[in-house]
Amino acid sequence: MAQSASAPVDAGRASRRARRGDRAAARREGATEELGRRAVELSRFYAGKVETVPKVPVRSLRDFALWYTPGVAEVSRTIQADPDESFELTGRWNTIAIVTDGSRVLGLGDIGPEAALPVMEGKALLFKWLGGVDAVPLPIRTRSPDELIATVERLAPAFGGVNLEDIASPKCFGILEELQRRLPIPVWHDDQLGTAAATIAGLLNALTLTHRNVRETRTVLLGAGAANIATARLLLALGHDPRKLTLVDQKGVLHADRPDLDELELHNPWKFRIALKTNGGGRSGDLAAALEGADVLLAASTPDPNTVRGEHLRRMAPGPIVFALANPVPEIWPDAATAAGAAIVATGRSDFPNQVNNSLIFPAVFRGVLDARARSIPDEVVLAAARELARHAEDRGLSATHLLPTMEETEVFPHVAAAAADAAVAKGLARHRLTHDEYLERARVRMGRSARLVRALLRSRLTPKMPRARAVVPGGSS
Amino acid sequence: MTAAGEGSAPGAGEPHSMPVHLRPAKPTDIPALVPLLVRLKRLNEEFDPLLRVRDDAEGQAREVLKTSIADPKAVVLAAEGVGADKDKVVGLVLAVIRERPFYSPPVEGVILEIYLLPLYRRHGVGEYLLKETTAALKAKGAAVVIAEFPSQNEIASRFYAKRGFRPIIVRQARSL
Numbered sequence: 339m340a341q342s343a344s345a346p347v348d349a350g351r352a353s354r355r356a357r358r359g360d361r362a363a364a365r366r367e368g369a370t371e372e373l374g375r376r377a378v379e380l381s382r383f384y385a386g387k388v389e390t391v392p393k394v395p396v397r398s399l400r401d402f403a404l405w406y407t408p409g410v411a412e413v414s415r416t417i418q419a420d421p422d423e424s425f426e427l428t429g430r431w432n433t434i435a436i437v438t439d440g441s442r443v444l445g446l447g448d449i450g451p452e453a454a455l456p457v458m459e460g461k462a463l464l465f466k467w468l469g470g471v472d473a474v475p476l477p478i479r480t481r482s483p484d485e486l487i488a489t490v491e492r493l494a495p496a497f498g499g500v501n502l503e504d505i506a507s508p509k510c511f512g513i514l515e516e517l518q519r520r521l522p523i524p525v526w527h528d529d530q531l532g533t534a535a536a537t538i539a540g541l542l543n544a545l546t547l548t549h550r551n552v553r554e555t556r557t558v559l560l561g562a563g564a565a566n567i568a569t570a571r572l573l574l575a576l577g578h579d580p581r582k583l584t585l586v587d588q589k590g591v592l593h594a595d596r597p598d599l600d601e602l603e604l605h606n607p608w609k610f611r612i613a614l615k616t617n618g619g620g621r622s623g624d625l626a627a628a629l630e631g632a633d634v635l636l637a638a639s640t641p642d643p644n645t646v647r648g649e650h651l652r653r654m655a656p657g658p659i660v661f662a663l664a665n666p667v668p669e670i671w672p673d674a675a676t677a678a679g680a681a682i683v684a685t686g687r688s689d690f691p692n693q694v695n696n697s698l699i700f701p702a703v704f705r706g707v708l709d710a711r712a713r714s715i716p717d718e719v720v721l722a723a724a725r726e727l728a729r730h731a732e733d734r735g736l737s738a739t740h741l742l743p744t745m746e747e748t749e750v751f752p753h754v755a756a757a758a759a760d761a762a763v764a765k766g767l768a769r770h771r772l773t774h775d776e777y778l779e780r781a782r783v784r785m786g787r788s789a790r791l792v793r794a795l796l797r798s799r800l801t802p803k804m805p806r807a808r809a810v811v812p813g814g815s816s
Numbered sequence: 817m818t819a820a821g822e823g824s825a826p827g828a829g830e831p832h833s834m835p836v837h838l839r840p841a842k843p844t845d846i847p848a849l850v851p852l853l854v855r856l857k858r859l860n861e862e863f864d865p866l867l868r869v870r871d872d873a874e875g876q877a878r879e880v881l882k883t884s885i886a887d888p889k890a891v892v893l894a895a896e897g898v899g900a901d902k903d904k905v906v907g908l909v910l911a912v913i914r915e916r917p918f919y920s921p922p923v924e925g926v927i928l929e930i931y932l933l934p935l936y937r938r939h940g941v942g943e944y945l946l947k948e949t950t951a952a953l954k955a956k957g958a959a960v961v962i963a964e965f966p967s968q969n970e971i972a973s974r975f976y977a978k979r980g981f982r983p984i985i986v987r988q989a990r991s992l
Contacts, residue, residue, distance in 0.1 A: 594935035600855060604859075
């Protein structure tokens with residue numbers, strides 16, 4: 339294990355690394371531009387990414403006497419007598435809304451609902467491909483949290499769950515809390531819960547690897563946005579000592595004596611509550627002061643490789659754990675973190691080891707809660723999913739470069755789904771109470787079906803083959 | 817006045833677990849009270865541009881506190897921490913007695929400022945402060961208690977509404 343007091347990297351090596359880093363960054367930028375061009379071409383060619391496909395046989399128009407009127411009236415009466423039957427007799431059980439106001443989309447910021455649509459379509463595709471979940475992209479034109487809440491509440495009868503996406507902090511906290519309170523279905527905000535759950539899964543394994551335990555660990559969270567506020571809450575739920583938990587934002591350590599706290603109580607009561615609960619973990623000052631002797635740094639802040647510097651990490655306890663999760667560029671490059679003594683480094687990127695990726699969490703969690711027809715999705719379900727994900731990496735053999743399963747280890751997902759469903763049952767929230775093995779089997783079938791479906795559509799040419807770059811026929815796929 | 821709660825004995829009804837202890841403010845408390853009053857005014861700044869805090873706010877706060885502590889028609893209370901925080905001033909209350917020449921009852925007590933450092937909020941502390949302040953105002957003859965705060969301050973609105981307060985006078989403003 340590397341020590342935090344390791345010899346400083348000499349200037350020559352550092353500048354060579356910087357030059358290599360610059361070249362790599364330029365290459366990555368070029369590749370990103372090329373991907374962008376190609377994505378526009380293909381979006382024009384396919385004219386969108388998802389569509390509605392019938393799931394019942396239609397042999398002739400006569401079958402509509404069953405699927406539609408007059409037969410369907412009896413189905414309606416059954417649901418009228420017991421609205422929960424809508425989870426059995428319609429596609430509601432497997433259908434979720436992907437709701438956004440377009441106020442904080444990817445790294446693009448406040449781009450509005452129409453511009454958010456391709457991102458939500460992409461998310462719907464991920465939900466289907468990885469989780470077998472039918473997801474409907476729903477960008478909503480409003481800036482008001484109350485209007486968004488009212489709109490989603492009115493749409494809820496059509497859905498078995500709601501995934502909130504790319505909504506700015508801090509309004510995302512109130513929207514999630516209020517919808518979770520009002521709706522009889524699971525409501526999730528991926529930028530909070532998905533990221534926090536994946537982070538916690540990786541952290542649990544990093545703690546195991548470095549012989550630490552969550553109750554005695556001193557942790558610094560850099561960035562106090564959607565992800566880290568949720569991570570802080572879940573860490574406290576896991577038994578992390580609030581006196582050893584320090585949040586740091588642009589103004590430094592978040593503690594109860596900070597002059598902006600009154601303003602926070604007004605505008606961001608979630609951050610305010612964490613400030614009171616942790617009171618800076620007994621610290622004040624800047625990031626450097628926060629990191630003194632800390633075991634863990636979880637950074638979810640500014641995409642700039644100089645946000646965290648080697649000298650910051652050298653102040654940490656020996657063999658520290660460093661998660662630099664900003665995308666597309668981590669707060670410190672992994673090699674710089676390792677050179678500064680980090681024992682374990684994770685990022686949000688797939689081109690480095692230990693990718694903390696919310697795609698490891700959200701399709702499986704929804705698979706699980708939908709199969710359980712859950713009424714909500716409390717933190718216990720989120721933590722159960724995180725623990726299961728961690729356990730699977732452990733089964734495969736933990737190492738400093740294998741903290742979490744990769745996206746290729748798809749056999750993990752049904753297990754995470756079943757763990758989420760079990761947790762919903764344990765909390766008394768499941769409309770469908772099944773055994774663990776039954777949930778696992780259902781998840782395997784549903785998740786496997788999507789890939790088969792996509793392949794079958796391609797084989798039959800119902801989905802046209804992907805055109806070569808720049809050989810695109812305009813006007814959609816028909 | 818030199819004591820806020822003559823006859824009302826602030827502290828007497830203090831629940832055992834309360835993280836603060838309330839007592840009449842003394843002139844020697846002024847250095848500790850000034851930053852609290854300024855923090856409250858800075859919070860008010862959030863609600864309306866006409867509540868922008870002046871550069872000389874600290875001096876003004878010192879003057880207002882000095883005058884009020886000496887004024888028998890004012891109630892100035894200091895909230896101290898307990899246990900390890902004993903002797904640390906963590907909050908303040910400033911209220912005044914006003915005549916009501918046209919209305920009955922003829923005397924009202926107006927709570928102008930209540931501020932507590934964030935760490936000492938909740939746990940029913942606000943309730944305790946309000947109760948003690950109301951008792952002190954009543955002891956000075958008030959038969960109505962009025963709270964003044966920026967109309968956009970929803971936290972204050974909710975706090976008072978929950979305790980039976982209702983809007984009776986509206987103050988509207990525009991720049992000239």
